[in-house]
Amino acid sequence: MSDLRNVSSSPHIRDKMTSTSIMQWVTIALIPAAGYGVFHFGPNALMLLLVTVASCVATEYIYEKLMNKPITIGDYSAVVTGMILGMNLPVSATWWMAVLGGVFAILVVKQLFGGLGQNFMNPALAARCFLLISFAGRMTNFSYDTFTGATPLAELKAGNPVDVMSMIIGNEAGTIGETSVIAVLIGAAILLWKGIIDLKIPGTYLLTFSVFMLIAGGFDMTYLVAHLAGGGIMFGAWFMATDYVTSPITPKGQIVYGVILGVLTGIFRCFGASAEGVSYAIIFSNLLVPLIEKYTVPMAFGKVKEKGGKK
């Protein structure tokens, strides 16, 4: 009986898409915004991006080696975390902040909770917030080259005029990856084209946020566009809110999640102490995901809702 054949339970075929190829496409989609950041902010931006990526990958490798776990750095997830973290740093951040952020993201937020797929919070954003709290001065110093002014959002909050066109192109102060709306949208188009994300989360997020800001701004279109183009909302909506692991899997839940994100970002931006609110809105909403999923279990095909709602 040596010529027995392979058996398996059906189905016996698999789609070509793998987790690794998804992560590779996300990496590719991040390149336009990262590239613009390097072009705009200069060599220090490139150094920071390389250090965050190296720090994330190295932390993952060392941890898994020490814990005798399979090495998963080949799946590109640590690369994506590193890139997103780097793109969330101001250009004036130092190399050791980048290293620290990478270690925190991978070790504390991702690996200690069980590695890929198990973290309850976006690792890159958690690390950004960790750095923001620990090194508030350096993390909110957005001066670059000879420019020492505030970000457009801070100007907006202070009631000063902003140049919307320049914000859309990205010729403004901010973190490395967030300034150019055009570059972010190119990346988003790649993700949509490859079917890696759909419009449910970013669409409802941006829509809810727009409605909120329209009301908060007294139906001033320029104010609304400035808020959509300024700060991390575009980058956050397309690349960070859509993080699979930390967003709901249920279709209705994704809509609810988008709405919560939009409202929270609006509240943080309008009433918060800082001009920005995307990062906090996303990590806060990450915590609500299990609850959202619990109440948005989809109705199965052919099932009629029983009277009295949820059974």
Added chain:
Amino acid sequence: MATFTFKGGVHPYDGKDLSKDKPIAPYLPKGDLIYPLSQHIGAPAAPIVAKGDRVLVGQKIAEAGGFVSSPVYSSVSGTVKAIEPHFVSTGSKVNSIVIENDGLYEEAEGLSIKPFDEMTKQDILAVIKESGVVGMGGAGFPTHVKLSPKEPDKIDYILVNCAECEPYLTSDYRIMIERPDKIIGGLKVVLELFDNAQGLICIEDNKPEAITTMQKACEGESRIKVVVLKTKYPQGAERMLIHAATGRDLNSTMLPADVGCVVDNCDTITSIYDAVILGKPLTSRVVTISGEAIADPRNFEVKMGTNIAELIEAAGGFKSEAKKVISGGPMMGFAMFDLECPTTKTTSAITCLDKDDISEKPTTACINCGRCVTACDEGLVPARLAQFAERFDLDAFQAWHGMECVECGCCTYACPAKKPLAQMIRNLRRMVMANRKK
């Protein structure tokens, strides 16, 4: 209202070009024939021959073991060699009648039938029951049971399942091209049983020639029409087919008859024609032998009980190493560990793949991407159900509608982490069903 498609589903590589232009060729068996007594859902058939008996083609060798059961007929003439357990393609050992073929093909007397005009509904059902016809698409549910719903007047549609959404399979396609009149004839027999029903021949839009042929064949038939469905797996799944063709929905607690539908596979319909009009019991079926590892992919008219290894040889054998040989298609078929198995009433194809996706692609962690949710035609969340399955959480599994799963395998196919989602869900469904029986 008909939607012609359904939500979810996947588009695997279909491989139908390999065998779709190969006409159905009769194949005469060389070795012994094996007739498992359980080729259908329900009670096993009871043998009515003994070792040493001589049998003829079309002679009944086993009697139905109950109402939900089906008789078995010999497909050759020869001598009963043994009645002993044999492995079947699903991997289990089933008590079987082994017949040594004498190569003479002496025919027994056919089923006793009256001219069709003189038959009552009871007569038709009795002939179908006697002929051993079961659902030949794969499930093997005895057809006479399906055709005896409590209220036959409430059946509005008879759906002929010609979707053939499984990759590589072309047997239904060839039947439509070569035997359209038999499909129409068989469908008319079924329609005779249901006064208020309309016949719908459901075909996926990737088979334009079959659609034209069938449309031509049903010209002038007031009660029969062709429904063209979008090509997507699992279009041929009963619930999806009914939804696409009629817009009616059913769940796991319902039968198609509850929404006024009866679904029969296209080969089943032609077998009904053979039985009721020609008086021939079910002794053969069309089987596709295909896949990248097969030298000369073919469609054979195979006598029941024919050895599968023999069929593969008849299709030119393997041209490359067959990493996996599947009875049925790659989405829902059974992988066989041994080719020494008989063809049964439900063997629609033998698919021989030259690569094994399962052992070549390692499983990684779930990244919660939701592709399984998009792919699920039942609107479930397979990733969560699989998590519940991992920790045997039967309550959460049922609260998330796990029992609605039809095990089509779309989630497993779509999963980028290559997790065996459908398999894990299937496992837990079995546990829940076993608990319910307690």
